[in-house]
Amino acid sequence: MIYLDAAATTPVKREVIEAMFPWLTSNFGNPSSHHELGQIAAAGLADARSSVALTLGAHSEEIIFTSGGTEADNAAVKGIAQARRRREPSRNRVLVGATEHAAVLESAKYLEEYCGFTVDVVPVDSQGRTDIGRYSELLAEDVALVSIMYANNEVGTVSDISTLAKMAHDVGAAMHSDCVQAPGWLPLNVETLGVDALSLSGHKIGAPKACGALYLRAGTDFVSLVHGGGQENGKRSGTESVALAVAFATALAVACGQQETVSQSVSELRDRFAELVTRNLPWVIATGHPSSRLANVASFCFPKLSGESLLLELENQGIFSSSGSACAAGSDQASHVLVAMGIPEVVGQTALRFSFSADISAEQLDATAKSLVAGVERVLALGGAKQA
Ligand code: PLP
Numbered sequence: 001m002i003y004l005d006a007a008a009t010t011p012v013k014r015e016v017i018e019a020m021f022p023w024l025t026s027n028f029g030n031p032s033s034h035h036e037l038g039q040i041a042a043a044g045l046a047d048a049r050s051s052v053a054l055t056l057g058a059h060s061e062e063i064i065f066t067s068g069g070t071e072a073d074n075a076a077v078k079g080i081a082q083a084r085r086r087r088e089p090s091r092n093r094v095l096v097g098a099t100e101h102a103a104v105l106e107s108a109k110y111l112e113e114y115c116g117f118t119v120d121v122v123p124v125d126s127q128g129r130t131d132i133g134r135y136s137e138l139l140a141e142d143v144a145l146v147s148i149m150y151a152n153n154e155v156g157t158v159s160d161i162s163t164l165a166k167m168a169h170d171v172g173a174a175m176h177s178d179c180v181q182a183p184g185w186l187p188l189n190v191e192t193l194g195v196d197a198l199s200l201s202g203h204k205i206g207a208p209k210a211c212g213a214l215y216l217r218a219g220t221d222f223v224s225l226v227h228g229g230g231q232e233n234g235k236r237s238g239t240e241s242v243a244l245a246v247a248f249a250t251a252l253a254v255a256c257g258q259q260e261t262v263s264q265s266v267s268e269l270r271d272r273f274a275e276l277v278t279r280n281l282p283w284v285i286a287t288g289h290p291s292s293r294l295a296n297v298a299s300f301c302f303p304k305l306s307g308e309s310l311l312l313e314l315e316n317q318g319i320f321s322s323s324g325s326a327c328a329a330g331s332d333q334a335s336h337v338l339v340a341m342g343i344p345e346v347v348g349q350t351a352l353r354f355s356f357s358a359d360i361s362a363e364q365l366d367a368t369a370k371s372l373v374a375g376v377e378r379v380l381a382l383g384g385a386k387q388a
Contacts, residue, residue: 001318001319001320002318002319002320002364002367002368003320003357004319004320004321004322004354004355004356004360004368005320005321005322005353005355006204006296006355006356006357007153007154007181007204007294007296007297007322007353007355008322008355009203009204009209010203010204010205010206010357011206012206012207012208012247013206013207013250013251013254015250015254016206016207016208016247016250016251016254017247019246019247019250020208020243020244020246020247020250021243023041023044023242023243023246024243027040027041027044027242028041029041030239031044031045031231031239031240031242032229032231032239041242044242044245044246045065045240045242045245046060047246047249048065048242048245048246048248048249049063049065049245049249051249051250051252051253052213052248052249052252054253055188055249055252055253055256056188056189056190056198056215057189057190057191057192058190058215058217059218061218061233062190062215062216062217062218063213063214063215064213064214064215064216064232064233064235064236065211065212065213065232065236065240065241065244065245065248066199066211066212066213066214066236067210067211067212068201068202068203068209068210068211068212069101069103069178069180069199069200069201069204069212070103070201071212071214072199072200072201072212072213072214073101073103073104073107073147073176073178073199074103074107074225075214075222075224075225075235075236076147076176076197076198076199076214076216077094077096077104077107077108077111077145077147077176078107078110078111078115078225079222079223079224079225079235080144080145080174080176080196080197080216080220080221080222081094081111081115081117081144081145082111082115082223083221083222083223084144084145084173084174084221085117085144086221086223087221088144088172090141090142091141091142091143091144091172091173092116092117092118092142092144093117093118093119093120093140093142093143093144094108094111094112094117094118094119094120094143094144094145094146094147095119095120095121095122095135095138095139095143095145095146095147095148095168095173096108096119096120096121096122096146096147096148097121097122097124097130097147097148097149097159098121098122098123098124098336098340099124099128099149099152099154099155099157099336099337099340099341100147100148100149100178101149101153101178101180103178103199104147104149104178105336108147117144120138122134122135122138122146122148123340124157124340124341125341126341126342126343127157127288127289127290127292127341128152128155128157128287128288128289128337128340128341129157129159129160129289129292130148130159130160130164132163135164135167136167139167139168139170139171139173140171141171141172143168143171143172143173144173144174145173145174145175145176146164146165146168146173146174146175146176147175147176147177147178148161148164148175148177149177149178149179149180149181150177150178150179150181150182150186150193150198151179151181151182151185151186151293151294152181152288152294152337153180153181154299154335154337154338154351154353155287155288155289155293155297155299155337155338155341155353156181156288156289156293156294156296156297156298156299156355157288157289157292157293158186158289158292158293158294160292161175161177161193161194161195162192162193162194165177165193165194165195165196166194169194174196174197174220174221175194175195175196175197176195176196176197176198176199177193177195177197177198177199178198178199179193179198179199179200180199180200180201180204180212181204181294181297183200183204183205183252183255183256183259184205184255184256184258184259184262184263184358185259185262185263185266185294185295185296186259186263186294187259188256188259190215190217195215195217196216196217196220197214197215197216197217197220198214198215199212199213199214200212200213200214200215200248200252202244202247202248202251202252205251205252205254205255206251206254206255207244207247207248207250207251207252208244208247210244211241211244211245211247211248212248213248214236216235222235224236224237226238255358258358262295262358263295263296264295266295266296266356266358266360267295269356269360269361269362269365270295270296270297270298270356272362272365273298273354273365273366273368273369274286274298274300276365276366276369277298277300277369277372277373278300280369280373281302281372281373281376283303284300284301284302284303285300285301285302285303285343285347286298286299286300287299287300287301287338287341287343287351294355296355296356296357296358296360297353297354297355297356298353298354298355299351299352299353299354300351300352301338301343301347301348301350301351301352302350302351302352302376303346303347303350304350305350305376305379305380306349306350306379307323307349307350307351307352308323308332309379309382310350310352310372310375310376310379311323311352313371313374313375313378313379314368314371314372314375317371317375319367319368319371321352321353321354321355321368322352322353322354322355323351323352323353332349333345333348333349334346334347334348334349334351335348335351338351354368
């Protein structure tokens with residue numbers, strides 16, 4: 001099997017399982033309990049929190065453990081915008097990038113439909129980068145929050161978050177960035193990025209599903225979405241999973257610790273793979289930014305071919321990739337990301353995304369490129385071309 005869907009999810013790393021194991025078994029206490037077992041759990045949770053903070057260049061009290069990227073995005077978008085407007089009632093607008101994950105887009109939609117906010121979508125160019133001219137026009141003193149992702153999960157385009165954050169701050173708006181796809185591939189320091197909040201997810205980096213974190217800069221307006229016993233410093237109630245917090249902290253430290261070397265070597269493999277594909281199939285369209293992109297994502301459109309047929313062809317050869325984001329998989333509509341980049345609907349329907357793990361090899365990618373070329377020929381021979 002060649003697994004090329006790491007942007008959808010990854011297997012749990014052995015060192016992560018080993019780090020979390022004691023917190024599922026002998027050290028099973030509730031961190032809120034006053035007895036010794038509880039105190040051991042509270043100390044484990046505090047260590048995990050300070051490890052995440054250290055990795056991000058943040059302070060421990062700025063880290064909120066969540067059930068993953070979706071919850072962190074919801075908490076940031078809804079929690080910051082509402083609290084910011086409460087303090088300054090004229091701040092009634094939210095700006096979101098056109099290619100955001102549904103967790104951000106749907107949270108913004110909720111603010112519009114249920115909370116009376118106006119939401120403006122910031123367009124992107126044909127390579128998926130923020131249209132800076134339009135962004136600057138949309139920014140004004142009535143904006144409560146801007147949410148723009150660091151790296152796109154479908155086409156891999158990387159945004160210049162520090163510039164976008166500075167522009168948001170110039171009009172007094174808070175800046176959130178969905179950084180779910182970044183760890184292990186991009187530098188991830190909250191001071192360099194200049195954001196007030198960022199979202200992370202464990203299962204993209206070798207931790208189990210349903211863990212992650214929200215970084216929330218000290219002093220940022222925020223109202224919790226989850227009320228109860230006041231855990232996570234009152235910002236996210238519910239008994240904490242020490243095991244998942246430890247797993248997430250371990251995976252994040254490993255991913256970020258090897259980021260520079262791994263992203264360099266994997267980006268070389270990605271370029272070689274993309275070159276092989278486009279040399280053999282010159283009519284294929286490589287999507288996303290050519291250089292400002294995630295080291296581990298190569299994405300293409302195969303005009304006039306059925307993306308789903310191609311996906312099945314590859315799967316029959318033991319190669320697992322994706323027709324876009326896992327959330328949109330199975331739908332035969334072009335993704336909102338490709339549409340926002342100006343790619344015609346019929347072309348967008350033919351998209352395939354290949355996303356690699358850190359241990360990907362040149363041999364695996366060469367075999368994939370070969371299977372892809374053969375798969376295209378078979379789909380064409382079987383009459384799998386779309387009526388474009
Ligand atoms: N944001 C981005 C960019 C993602 O790629 C994903 C997952 O696909 C999420 C948010 C949601 O994260 P989770 O699956 O942890 O809820």
